[in-house]
Amino acid sequence: MRDAEQSRPAEPPVHVAIIMDGNGRWAKARGLPRTAGHKKGVEAVRRTVEAARELGIGYLTIFSFSSENWRRPEEEVSDLMGLLRFYLRSEIAELHKAGVRLRVMGDRTRLADDINRLIDQAEGLTADNKALTLVVALSYGSRQEIAMAARRLAEEVKAGRLDPAAIDEEAVTARLYTADIPDPDLIVRTSGEQRLSNFLLWQSAYSELVFVDTLWPDFTKRDLEAAIEEFHRRERRFGATTAGSR
Template identity: 85%
Template sequence: MRDADDNRSNTAPGHVAIIMDGNGRWAKARGLPRTAGHKKGVDAVRRTVEAARELGIGTLTIFSFSSENWRRPEEEVSDLMGLLRFYLRSEVAELHRAGVRLRVIGDRTRLSEDINRLIDNAEGLTRDNRVMTLVVALSYGSRLEIVHAARRLAEEVAAGRLAPEAIDEDALSARLYTADIPDPDLIIRTSGEKRISNFLLWQAAYAELVFVDTLWPDFTKRDLEAAIEEFHRRERRFGATTAGSR
């Protein structure tokens, strides 16, 4: 049993998702504008992608911009979109060299034409990479994702392409943004906040949640490793029981 536990502790979760929180507080603590925190947050993304690849994580999802974030001040949203452009232009070639596939999920109708073009180019370039998949949740809200999936099911039923009795969990899952992405095993939120903020609500049904106090710009490989160590201390039963449980 000890050997089995040791082997498990050396195995990275297949899919780790991260709610990157704390950029604004990081900047405020240093007397800097929020933009400075977001820029440092991009550095943390770069470090974390590299760390995840080194640790053998198959899929890494980062919550970069929520559907609710559009309500932020126009100047801050503009700065965030500028950082997104910078990342897509400067980092994709390195992701490709490292064998990382890029996927973007979310409501892209609100994104500008040039950003959508950059996303299409990045996804096309990296489509066949197999070392790791980096999923960027952008203009993403889980409730809206589920609504869109339900609407698609309703349209297919109305058109006679789908029988109502054929609607089940698999049918809805197949119409989510994440249809080709495995459900997360571990969800990490930085900055000490303990909520999941409309992130992967359907997909997180059996995910382990780990909340860390580190602000996102300070997040390192060691923080990721510590969260994975906590993950391995959990007993995942997926609704069932084990011999030792009551």
């Protein structure tokens, strides 16, 4: 029985989150404008979504545009928003056909009205899909998200709807964008950088972190599989100890 259990394929992580980094460096290395790297990065998103679905991952969160990215040159931001429009118009039908549910989280007040309409339409169309939930962190910053949750709690206390003594981890979690999404089991960052960059700070308390040298436009299913293999080599204790440890 033990041999059978050891030969059984390991279950994939329920939730994988990816910090997609390296588009600019990919383009620079080829003497191309940064826009070319971003366009190539969209192809990597397509590959990775399909790979995640094939591998049986339940949730895939991608960090597509941070709250800090608004400070980039206006031309680059405009190009990124153009790519977002293209993705929402050209890819949603395929995502829907593949059974992928789309969720967008972040400060959408800074997005153009037409982009918000496209997001609403895409989320509505794919709402009942079950094969994979694709969460796109857009205009997102984790500190901003936590501050938003704290503000909501303060407003509820002020209105008399919430006892301050009732504020605990669950209360904070319930007011985050990810309230109905499990915390990520695995966070992958590409391009060799080793930091979270204001991404899912609350939710990543017990996530396994894997940093890979591959630039995002070159990321493939094999890279994802390798990160998952590394995840399975880790011993997740969530602050506890295992038998025989001290």
